[in-house]
Amino acid sequence: MRNEIINLLKKENKLSEEALNEIKDLEINDFSNTIKELGKQKTDYIKESEISKDLNTNFMGKDIYIYKEVSSTNTVAKFLSQHDVKNGAVVISEKQTDAKGRSGKAWASPLGGVWLSVILHPEVDHSKLPMITLAAGVAVAKALEKIGVENPEIKWPNDIMINGKKVCGILTEAVAKFNTIENIILGIGIDANLEVTDFPEELQEGTTTLKEYFGKEIDENLLIKILLEELEEISHLFNENEYERILKEWRKRSYTIGKIVEVRKPFNAYYDAYVIGIGKEGALVVEKIDGTLEKVISGECIIKN
Incomplete structure (x- = not known):
């Protein structure tokens, strides 16, 4: 996180080459106000004024930081979460250069998408993290419904699908100290005003965008407002x-219940199973080929044709 914050300061000309030589003697925390100020500068198409106009929330999005380009909104959000930002503060970037999805996978984030992270201060333990991801998926799906998307579906645990293709991913991360969760960073990436060809070739087949769905560009600021x-x-x-x-x-x-999937668990344990449902703690309940039932708490499920 330290290097990414330094790179942001350098890119915005807030840190000279000479200062880089001395940065080891400085606390990166000394730059928290500068990072906040950068999030209040003029941006091209994501506008705080448009998001905040008629925003009907009590805490969500009452503090918004918008950047033209960062490596990852989750990284900036983690940094800001340690420097007196409000519950529900939002970090948005018009472009991300080094974003990550689940399991550290690269997440393509070119201009035209909705890339944001929400900082939350919930009093929860680690067992509730899966439920936070599921709740966020419901919120994204309902927001898409409100702008006119018919039948957006949620693929366990963190993808939103339109017509069988991914349009959104969610990454929930905990900022913990001594096994106590201090903050939750909820990262959400929505492929909004993009062409599928804007993505790396290996991602194009399973990806869609809101622009492709509607046949025209959508109002990203309105979508963010509804999502919050x-x-x-x-x-x-x-x-x-x-x-x-x-x-x-x-x-x-649910896009997953009732389908045959390949369950990919940590440490390369793969097996095929039928998805029966989802348990009260957010785990996927599957029936394996031998008829035994298993709860999948972490890992990945690949839908099989």
């Missing part, structure tokens, strides 16, 4: 321990 409202609404259910209501909304939009 949906995130706050689902956060109320989460904070009130209404997990079954969240799971009910998730199941209604």
